[in-house]
Amino acid sequence: xxxxxxxxxxxxxxxxxxxxxxxxxxxxxxxxxxxxxxxxxxxxxxxxxxxxxxxxxxxxxxxxxxxxxxxxxxxxxxxxxxxxxxxxxxxxxxxxxxxxxxxxxxxxxxxxxxxxxxxxxxxxxxxxxxxxxxxxxxxxxxxxxxxxxxxxxxxxxxxxxxxxxxxxxxxxxxxxxxxxxxxxxxxxxxxxxxxxxxxxxxxxxxxxxxxxxxxxxxxxxxxxxxxxxxxxxxxxxxxxxxxxxxxxxxxxxxxxxxxxxxxxxxxxxxxxxxxxxxxxxxxxxxxxxxxxxxxxxxxxxxxxxxxxxxxxxxxxxxxxxxxxxxxxxxxxxxxxxxxxxxxxxxxxxxxxxxxxxxxxxxxxxxxxxxxxxxxxxxxxxxxxxxxxxxxxxxxxxxxxxxxxxxxxxxxxxxxxxxxxxxxxxxxxxxxxxxx
Ligand code: FES
Ligand SMILES: [Fe+2]
Numbered sequence: 001x002x003x004x005x006x007x008x009x010x011x012x013x014x015x016x017x018x019x020x021x022x023x024x025x026x027x028x029x030x031x032x033x034x035x036x037x038x039x040x041x042x043x044x045x046x047x048x049x050x051x052x053x054x055x056x057x058x059x060x061x062x063x064x065x066x067x068x069x070x071x072x073x074x075x076x077x078x079x080x081x082x083x084x085x086x087x088x089x090x091x092x093x094x095x096x097x098x099x100x101x102x103x104x105x106x107x108x109x110x111x112x113x114x115x116x117x118x119x120x121x122x123x124x125x126x127x128x129x130x131x132x133x134x135x136x137x138x139x140x141x142x143x144x145x146x147x148x149x150x151x152x153x154x155x156x157x158x159x160x161x162x163x164x165x166x167x168x169x170x171x172x173x174x175x176x177x178x179x180x181x182x183x184x185x186x187x188x189x190x191x192x193x194x195x196x197x198x199x200x201x202x203x204x205x206x207x208x209x210x211x212x213x214x215x216x217x218x219x220x221x222x223x224x225x226x227x228x229x230x231x232x233x234x235x236x237x238x239x240x241x242x243x244x245x246x247x248x249x250x251x252x253x254x255x256x257x258x259x260x261x262x263x264x265x266x267x268x269x270x271x272x273x274x275x276x277x278x279x280x281x282x283x284x285x286x287x288x289x290x291x292x293x294x295x296x297x298x299x300x301x302x303x304x305x306x307x308x309x310x311x312x313x314x315x316x317x318x319x320x321x322x323x324x325x326x327x328x329x330x331x332x333x334x335x336x337x338x339x340x341x342x343x344x345x346x347x348x349x350x351x352x353x354x355x356x357x358x359x360x361x362x363x364x365x366x367x368x369x370x371x372x373x374x375x376x377x378x379x380x381x382x383x384x385x386x387x388x389x390x391x392x393x394x395x396x397x398x399x400x401x402x403x404x405x406x407x408x409x410x411x412x413x414x415x416x417x418x419x420x421x422x423x424x425x426x427x428x429x430x431x432x433x434x435x
Contacts, residue, residue, distance in 0.1 A: 002361040010380045011168050013273045014050035018384040024137035027146040031132045040082045047274035059085045064098025067121040130160045143396045156292035160284040161307045164317045168358040169279035173271045176249045179227045180369040187338040198337025214371045221399040225372045238416045239407040245395035247271045252407035264289030277357035306343015326350040
């Protein structure tokens with residue numbers, strides 16, 4: 001549990017809050033590149049850390065990210081005209097460039113230099129790995145570019161979707177670090193091996209040994225942890241995860257271990273705070289092998305997740321959402337899947353949104369399986385408390401660049417931290433052993 005004071009400290013990310021100051025030290029995804037496909041195309045609304053912004057691609061191809069409201073009388077620039085290297089407010093024609101500089105104030109007398117005094121708040125952006133990233137922090141603290149491995153593979157080897165989640169970012173992230181819930185929340189009730197939208201079939205190593213041991217280690221980017229499932233004579237099934245500060249997770253997704261055909265695929269998530277009661281979840285996967293992602297497999301995976309095109313609205317909200325109780329089907333809950341909610345991902349969102357906009361962590365009772373969550377929260381509290389003293393938060397360098405998460409069967413008695421070192425974190429030395 002956290003005290004109410006700690007809970008406030010780690011969940012609030014608006015301007016001027018301690019956690020907001022921590023968040024403003026990282027590159028964060030703002031939009032998918034596919035949302036800004038062409039020069040002078042339609043601007044897009046962006047909400048980040050409680051700030052209302054608008055993104056647009058100008059005539060030269062540069063992406064601007066500026067405050068949403070015009071400096072004149074605060075009309076929304078989402079309605080603006082994107083023309084000749086600037087975004088023009090349609091109320092009285094004031095125009096701004098990608099740096100927020102006011103270029104024209106046509107309502108002022110000829111010869112007026114009024115425009116030179118006007119500026120919109122604007123943030124630096126960069127395009128990498130299918131995403132437009134933004135940096136909202138102090139200029140002198142800008143970190144190196146976010147070269148996660150998934151951003152460095154060809155576009156054909158990567159797939160990213162995004163979904164609006166209607167709750168605070170932290171309870172969403174906590175669901176991602178909690179590997180134990182898979183055996184319950186996502187359980188299918190039929191023995192059908194075909195994956196349905198109601199749950200995952202109880203086959204494979206995860207089903208044979210339902211209660212993994214959890215190893216969690218602190219690193220200089222966040223946490224490295226693993227679920228270890230004993231398989232008797234065969235050894236141990238080890239599934240690794242990385243948590244990179246402040247909201248990135250990388251997990252093993254070589255689903256083939258169960259199906260008998262391993263795929264060199266890694267998956268992950270980014271839980272980006274829009275404001276304190278909403279976050280945008282970016283889900284990605286990539287192939288680190290020679291072959292690109294098999295599109296048929298990918299479409300089935302998205303369908304099973306509840307992240308297919310039919311599952312979301314144009315602004316990335318869910319069709320099955322808290323307003324309609326995620327379309328829970330009580331009959332299916334008795335016969336098909338543990339929740340009666342369709343879509344593995346929708347199940348995650350439903351259960352996290354069901355806690356309310358910001359869960360009260362002073363009321364919890366954490367157990368042995370919550371070890372990674374406890375370690376992660378400790379790290380966030382520490383970061384929020386030390387940022388004011390000028391201490392750089394973890395993961396603001398390039399420590400995470402080569403990280404990869406894999407799963408493997410290892411002989412009993414072999415330490416996974418040693419055996420998998422080169423494969424999962426490019427030769428870095430694991431940090432302090434926590435448990
Ligand atoms: S409000 Fe934008 S130009 Fe007047
Ligand atoms: Fe889940």
